[in-house]
Amino acid sequence: MSAENTTEKPAENTTEPVELDDETLAATVVDSETARQVTETLAGVEPKVGVAKPDPILRATGVQRRFGGMTAVDVDHLEVQRGAITALIGPNGAGKTTFFNLLTGFDKPNQGTWEFEGKQIARTSAAKLARSGMVRTFQLTKALSRLTVLQNMLLAAPDNPGENLFGALFRPLWSGVEKRNTEKALEILERFNLAQKKDDFAGSLSGGQRKLLEMARALMTDPAMIMLDEPMAGVNPALVQSLLGHIQALRDDGMTVLFVEHDMHAVRHISDWVVVMAEGRIVAEGPPTSVMQDQAVVDAYLGAHHDTDLGDDSLLDPAVLARLEAEEEKR
Numbered sequence: 001m002s003a004e005n006t007t008e009k010p011a012e013n014t015t016e017p018v019e020l021d022d023e024t025l026a027a028t029v030v031d032s033e034t035a036r037q038v039t040e041t042l043a044g045v046e047p048k049v050g051v052a053k054p055d056p057i058l059r060a061t062g063v064q065r066r067f068g069g070m071t072a073v074d075v076d077h078l079e080v081q082r083g084a085i086t087a088l089i090g091p092n093g094a095g096k097t098t099f100f101n102l103l104t105g106f107d108k109p110n111q112g113t114w115e116f117e118g119k120q121i122a123r124t125s126a127a128k129l130a131r132s133g134m135v136r137t138f139q140l141t142k143a144l145s146r147l148t149v150l151q152n153m154l155l156a157a158p159d160n161p162g163e164n165l166f167g168a169l170f171r172p173l174w175s176g177v178e179k180r181n182t183e184k185a186l187e188i189l190e191r192f193n194l195a196q197k198k199d200d201f202a203g204s205l206s207g208g209q210r211k212l213l214e215m216a217r218a219l220m221t222d223p224a225m226i227m228l229d230e231p232m233a234g235v236n237p238a239l240v241q242s243l244l245g246h247i248q249a250l251r252d253d254g255m256t257v258l259f260v261e262h263d264m265h266a267v268r269h270i271s272d273w274v275v276v277m278a279e280g281r282i283v284a285e286g287p288p289t290s291v292m293q294d295q296a297v298v299d300a301y302l303g304a305h306h307d308t309d310l311g312d313d314s315l316l317d318p319a320v321l322a323r324l325e326a327e328e329e330k331r
Ligand SMILES: Nc1ncnc2c1ncn2[C@@H]1O[C@H](COP(=O)(O)OP(=O)(O)OP(=O)(O)O)[C@@H](O)[C@H]1O
Pocket: 067, 072, 090, 091, 092, 093, 094, 095, 096, 097, 098, 099, 262
């Protein structure tokens, strides 16, 4: 199917929840050398809120964002370890998206500072951040859906002159850049199994393929750190495994990954470190298994919506389980 002979059609399964059993999810975990090294390094870090990391790529301090009288984000201190997959989780309204938007230059804080690669970046624009190596994924807008997959990739290239004066005046120079960008785009599309779709409209892709394209676009800037906004949302379960594999591959290629996600199951299997937010604050952080046993995390999720599945019960501390059962009986 190509852009020339097809019309845009809605993506499939965009609202389907992720429902994969733990065994399937566990099977997606890649036992790479990098994964082992990261786990080993983080095993030496005390799982407590605000703890210093051995090699932080991002450090945020005293970040506050208020909307009227409501404080949506109030983070004392957070460090993100270089080369690891960090998940930012929490119940609805916890402040994850607001914090993510602040870190990626899409919103301005009332107060706070943060640095990336040792440089202050609070109040730096998203475009500037991308040029310095921190990039976030975007949901495909309506306009981008009407472009082909390859055109989407080329637009994401940092030196894309587009239709500006430079492009018009320096065509020969631009065509060299365009050739390089096209080669790079095709290489990345190949990696995400999207090369065959390069001439399809982005709007014709399934929910999962769109998420892959969002990641592929971000890689056009050769980032050191990639920030993913709910990478599993709206993805057909059949594609979740492949998506998780791609996220791990980014880490194994040396990138730092930070993602916002609701789904506890998936988070637990692929994250090296989990940060939990509730009511604007970070209430726990640590390796996935220890975080799941943390009372503050259980309280945060139960307080928000009682039917939340925290994942594999066998990982929960017996005392926590007993308490959950007692609370269940009371209801
Ligand atoms: N632009 C805004 N104006 C007013 N209040 C806002 C705004 N953006 C977010 N909020 C509020 O800030 C709080 C945190 O919202 P946020 O979207 O960051 O939470 P979240 O953890 O991402 O939740 P979800 O998982 O439901 O997306 C919520 O109470 C929300 O209503």
